[in-house]
Structure formats: structure tokens, C-alpha cells
């Protein structure tokens with residue numbers, strides 16, 4: 001099966017070198033502790049610091065905020081390698097800044113970048129993105145949390161939910177309505193809210209999977225933050241949120257096919273060793289075919305994702321096509337993960353139902369990827385409209 | 390003080406080694422290769438000496454096929470300052486024997502004049518454990534082998550060695566050759582910013598012939614064989630069953 005071991009048009013020697021470094025980082029600093037973190041319900045802060053040191057947190061960010069200014073394939077390398085630990089919750093929580101911090105880096109003032117982005121990229125602080133509300137997540141333009149200007153402050157009121165790293169985060173990038181009279185996308189802005197702000201309460205949510213990630217419901221009651229914490233221009237938050245979604249969706253696609261591959265590898269190793277009716281499972285045609293179907297879907301999802309990234313990097317397509325294909329890649333990759341997790345558990349038999357196999361965990365992580373970052377349905381709606389269907 | 394660290398490109402320690410069909414050696418074509426783990430420890434130690442202001446330059450050198458460049462880039466990404474590649478073979482299957490390596494290293498030491506050569510105690514491919522010792526003999530320098538601790542104290546190196554009965558601490562005059570053992574340190578991960586910087590660090594390319602060293606093998610490999618495969622184990626259900634199985638096997 002496709003092993004990213006050689007430099008090609010997507011991966012240069014630097015990508016390969018970082019992949020190799022990350023492979024040992026994940027093997028030594030992450031995989032052995034996954035079970036412990038899953039039971040703890042959060043990641044130790046020490047892991048963020050270590051990840052910052054290796055450069056994981058700063059891959060895509062410019063050098064002036066401590067990043068490496070890598071291209072998107074460098075992010076692919078990070079997500080593929082981290083996924084090898086077989087716990088999406090670990091990747092999600094460690095990566096929550098990759099959706100939380102880009103608006104600050106791209107549109108934020110020098111003060112915000114210095115005070116908040118730099119420590120997050122160093123791994124000293126944890127950042128989260130808060131868009132979804134109890135009233136609805138897919139329809140971002142309908143969000144109701146308000147931030148009303150009062151002198152040189154904003155006063156925030158409202159609720160956010162399902163927020164990854166929400167219990168531990170030191171910094172929240174919050175989508176708010178700064179103009180309560182504007183309906184829809186127009187009045188939406190991004191506001192930075194420090195974790196210690198008075199009036200901000202957090203409530204921990206229990207989940208089907210992703211246990212190592214702390215997910216929170218947040219309530220803001222009369223939270224006051226300096227007006228200078230507005231990220232970018234007032235009323236321009238919706239467009240920024242939408243742009244942020246494209247890279248998030250590509251990262252989810254990478255994570256989905258990588259998790260699918262972890263399932264495939266576990267199932268393959270098992271099938272080659274487990275015997276039934278006089279031969280190994282992998283010698284039974286039904287099982288062989290399952291394994292090939294798994295490999296094929298992983299390969300297809302990966303090739304589609306690489307191609308989209310590559311064409312986008314070289315500005316080969318109009319934006320609508322990029323958005324449509326990104327949506328389709330998310331669906332294709334999460335479908336591959338759904339299929340592979342299901343078949344892997346099936347191939348493992350009773351063992352696949354037992355805690356302790358990686359496929360069991362990944363099986364419980366399928367749903368969050370077909371919902372988070374834009375649901376399957378929303379992805380198809382978006383692709384349809386962008387393709388002019 | 391300048392520190393010279395020789396690094397070898399070897400089969401990755403995670404790879405399941407396969408013997409070539411003709412028994413002439415192990416298959417290295419299209420196999421993942423990495424820096425010899427002991428050399429990684431030596432590079433780490435050299436960088437730590439620099440960080441502690443006890444060294445001012447770390448130069449890494451690799452002798453072998455051209456692809457050893459990747460190994461040198463890894464060392465540069467960890468923090469070494471510059472690299473020297475000595476091409477001594479075209480075929481990835483040709484191993485450069487310790488004496489040839491030591492002779493080339495001696496030539497490089499003569500050129501570079503380092504105050505310390507820090508080497509791995511052995512390479513995990515052939516387990517020769519000879520290069521460091523041969524180099525110190527050729528140079529007429531002191532040596533400290535199997536270091537589990539190292540300190541620089543003026544013009545002396547204090548080397549703690551792991552020996553059968555425990556730890557032995559020796560003091561050797563600099564310049565010296567020190568070979569490092571497993572427990573000396575835990576090598577850092579090459580970080581992305583350092584990988585990017587490594588691109589711009591100098592890497593000089595030389596040849597064994599240029600140093601007047603004949604790197605062709607002097608040893609003849611007669612045969613390479615796979616270790617005997619172990620028979621599969623069995624899981625026993627009870628202590629009684631265990632005892633009866635052991636009796637059957639004549640073990641008790």
C-alpha cells in the first residue's frame with residue numbers, strides 16, 4: 001500500500017525529514033499514552049509544549065509569529081503522522097489551534113498576534129474556535145451570540161457548544177454578532193475572548209468518541225473584553241469563517257483516510273495471523289476482498305485530497321471548484337473511514353468489539369468526522385451550489 | 390573547541406531485515422535507512438556541548454554512498470553546523486570496513502583539527518565496534534569508549550563508562566576519541582524550523598580516493614543466513630496443564 005517514503009511532486013526532502021522526525025515523536029511521545037489520555041478526558045499541557053518545540057503547532061504559520069511557513073503538504077505530513085497514534089481525540093485537541101488561531105494570525109492586530117498567537121504556536125497556550133451554538137451549527141449565519149460595543153469594550157452574551165479543547169483553552173476565537181440588527185451573515189465578527197474572562201463558564205460534555213479531547217459548552221454572560229480584541233474588521237467574520245473552513249475540511253479529510261489506514265493496518269496484521277478453517281483469514285477470499293476494498297478507498301481519498309491541495313497551491317482552479325472539491329474530499333475520506341472502521345471491526349471479530357483494539361476506538365470516531373467541520377449533508381449542499389447544480 | 394561526529398547510514402532499526410537470496414548479505418534495496426542510533430546519541434551530545442559553551446562548532450561526516458547525504462541533513466536538522474560527505478561506494482550493499490573508515494576519518498581530522506571526535510560505539514548493521522578505537526590508534530590520541538556520561542574539564546574529557554561491574558570514570562587528555570553508549574542521552578527530534586534551516590547549511594562532498602584511501606573490502610563474507618525460526622508457542626489453560634506440558638517436553 002502507498003507508503004509516503006519517497007520524495008515526489010508533493011513531498012520534498014524537507015517533508016520527508018519532518019515525517020521521519022514526527023514518526024518517532026508520535027511513537028514515543030504519543031502512542032504509548034493514548035489510553036491514559038482517553039481515560040483522563042484531556043491532554044496534558046506538557047504535550048502541547050513538546051509539540052510546539054518540534055514545530056507541529058506552527059507548520060502553516062508565518063515566521064514572524066514563530067511558525068515555519070510550511071506549505072499545506074507539510075500540514076498533511078503532520079496530520080498523517082499524528083493520526084498514526086490511532087486516537088482522533090488526541091489529534092483534534094492538539095490541533096484545535098489550527099482552526100482557532102488562523103483568524104488571529106491573518107486578520108488580528110500586532111498586539112493580538114503577539115499576546116495570543118505566539119504563545120499558542122510555542123505550545124505554551126491552548127486555543128479553541130467557538131462558532132457552533134446550541135441553536136445550530138450548520139447554519140453559521142444564524143448565530144445569536146452577541147458582542148455589543150460599550151465604550152472601549154465589547155460585552156458578550158450567548159452560548160457556544162461542542163467546542164474542542166473548550167475546557168482547557170486559554171484563548172477563544174469566538175464568532176459573534178456585533179450588529180444585532182443585521183440578520184444573516186452581515187453582522188458577524190470574530191472576537192478574541194481570553195479563557196479567564198469573568199462571566200465565561202465552561203461545562204464539560206461527554207462523548208461517543210474522541211475522549212482524549214476536552215469538549216465544552218461555553219456560556220458568556222456580560223463578558224467584557226477590550227474592543228481591540230476584535231479580530232479583523234467588524235462584520236467581516238462570516239467570510240473569514242468560511243475561508244477557515246476549507247483548510248479545516250482538508251485536514252479532516254487527511255485525518256479520515258489516515259485513520260482508515262490505521263484500521264486497515266490493524267485488520268491486515270490480524271488477518272494474516274489469525275487462523276480459521278485451516279488457513280489464515282487473509283487466505284479466505286471474502287476477507288482478501290474486504291482488505292482490497294479498504295485499500296482502494298483509502299487510496300482514492302488520499303489521491304483526491306493531494307490533487308486538490310496541489311492544484312490549489314498552484315492556483316489552477318477557480319475558488320468555487322476548490323470549495324466544491326474540498327467538500328467532496330471530506331465526504332469521500334470520511335466515507336472511506338466509515339467503511340474501513342466497519343470492516344476492520346468485522347475482520348477482528350469479537351476482538352474488534354473489545355476495548356484495546358485501535359479499530360474499536362476509531363469505529364466510535366467515525367461520526368464526529370461526518371458531522372464536525374460541516375456535516376455530510378452540508379458538504380453535499382455546498383458542493384452542489386458551487387458546481388452550479 | 391570543534392567536535393567532529395562521524396555518522397553512518399544504516400538500515401532502520403524498525404525494519405525487519407531480510408537476507409538476500411544468494412546469501413551475500415542483507416537486502417538493502419528500497420529499504421528504509423536511518424542514522425545509526427548510537428551516532429544520533431553522539432550528535433545530540435555534541436550539540437549539548439555546544440549549547441553548554443563547551444564546544445563552538447559541530448561538524449558531522451558520513452562515509453559511504455551518496456544517499457548518506459540524507460543522514461547528514463538529519464544531523465544538520467538536529468543542530469550540527471556543517472557536514473562532510475565522503476563518497477566511498479556506489480552500491481548501497483557495499484559496506485566500508487572500520488579500518489578504511491578510520492583512515493578516512495584520520496585524514497579529515499588532520500584537515501579539520503577537532504578537539505574531540507564523538508562517535509557511536511558501534512553501528513547497528515554490522516556491530517563491529519572497532520572504528521573509534523582504530524581511529525584513536527591511527528591518530529595516537531587517547532580514547533574513552535562506551536561513554537554513559539561525558540564532561541569536558543579544561544583540557545581533559547571525563548568519561549563515565551559502563552563496564553561489567555558498574556560504572557568506571559576515567560579522565561583522558563584532549564584531543565581524544567570518545568565513543569558513546571545507549572544511556573548517554575535521549576536525542577532530540579529534528580524540529581521543523583531546524584529542518585528548514587538545515588537546507589542552508591554547508592555540505593561538502595569529497596571522495597575516499599581524494600583522501601588516498603582504498604575503501605574496497607578486505608573481508609570476504611562467506612555466508613549470511615536468517616536466524617532459525619522459532620516454533621510457535623502455545624497458551625496453556627492452567628498450571629496443571631503447564632506442568633504436564635513441561636514434563637512431556639522433558640523440561641522438568
Ligand SMILES: Cc1cc2nc3c(=O)[nH]c(=O)nc-3n(C[C@H](O)[C@H](O)[C@H](O)COP(=O)(O)OP(=O)(O)OC[C@H]3O[C@@H](n4cnc5c(N)ncnc54)[C@H](O)[C@@H]3O)c2cc1C
Pocket residue numbers: 128129130131132133135136137138139161162163164165207210215368371372373374375376377378381
Ligand atoms: C466532537 C465535536 C467537536 C466539535 N468541535 C467544534 C469546535 O471546536 N468549534 C465549533 O465551533 N464547533 C465544533 N463542533 C460543532 C460542529 O461543527 C457542528 O456539530 C456541525 O457544524 C453541525 O452542527 P449541529 O451539530 O448544530 O447540527 P445541525 O446544524 O443542527 O444539523 C443537524 C442535522 O441536520 C442536517 N442539516 C442541517 N442543515 C441542512 C440542510 N440545509 N439540508 C440538509 N440537511 C441539513 C445536518 O447535516 C445534520 O444531519 C464540534 C462537534 C463535535 C461533534
